[in-house]
Amino acid sequence: MRLPPLPYPPAAACVLALSGLLGCSAAQAYLVNIGTGTRALYLQVGTGTFTGFYSTGGTPGDNPTINTVTANVAAGAIGGGAQTMSTNSPVTNSPYDNFAFCTPTTGQVYVGGFYRTPGTAANATLSVTTPLNLLNASSDTIPFSTISWVSGGAQDTSATIPPGTFAGGTTQTLLTVGRNSWFESCLTFSYANAQLAPAGTFTGRATYQLVAP
């Protein structure tokens, strides 16, 4: 004689089976194992690479380009006051949604990125590291702290990356980037040009980092 399966609760059914009264149903469940969303960190300073636009599912990529900002100070203007620096960054539109955000012809450099993470991990931090000085071929120096920036961008009502001045010889924090958020600013750099300096081309590299815990 074949016994019908037991009605709920299944736990009770199995207790009965142990007592030898009825057979325990072979009821099962199928399991679906899922992972979490992957962590991702993206930073673009000047030129970047992406496929599509981020807002429509595009994918960011690596780009080794190092852009420059430059101030050409005529001999007669040395020490004569701040000069806005020009840039070779061509980035006009936000890679987020193709919005015309920066104006490179006025020296604006696009700086943006995002931090993706599941859970409640701490925020990411955007920082910049600079050497103490800019150097020319004769090892003459101009302090990196003579270069500062202002933050802007079309319809950017408040500066995302605050204006500031390179500290020189150290790493300085620029912005706390919240979890699962996007940030972007257009930075315009200027050289203070408040001192006499030897002739030559002075260079130095500012390295931006976005770090997540």
Place this chain on the structure above:
Amino acid sequence: MKRLLALALLAGFFSGAVQAAIYRVDDTGTVVSQPVTPMKWRQVAPSRGGDNTVEGQLNVALRLNLASWLNRPARIYMLLAPTEGEQLQATWRTQGRLMPGALRSGGRTLVYDGLVRDAILTETIQLNLVADGRLLTRAQSLQFYFEIEVSP
């Protein structure tokens, strides 16, 4: 006499209020298409609109043993056991033997309503899983199962 009448009425009430019985369905032999389903951000980058959805897809080859209820009218439900933390939503498409539908963790959805015609019901469903990626903080094992409701 009044007491006897009351008991008789009470007995009549109980006999008329017998509910359909619910049984858990044996789904031994059901196979999922991948051991771990990755949950991917719907938008790789965070959106200004705050879309933090993660989603994953897989196929499930179902095999439901309905032999005990053959030729009986029945309703079959798919259920998803409660998950930890964030509620997860599942939607699925079918090949037609079961109904497509949607389900939240801790809930159940009707997938079949009619006469049980086969002892073994096989069906392949495409399962789409959606959750808030900010709240899905660790890997989980989702437990789907089936119940059948039949009249006694």
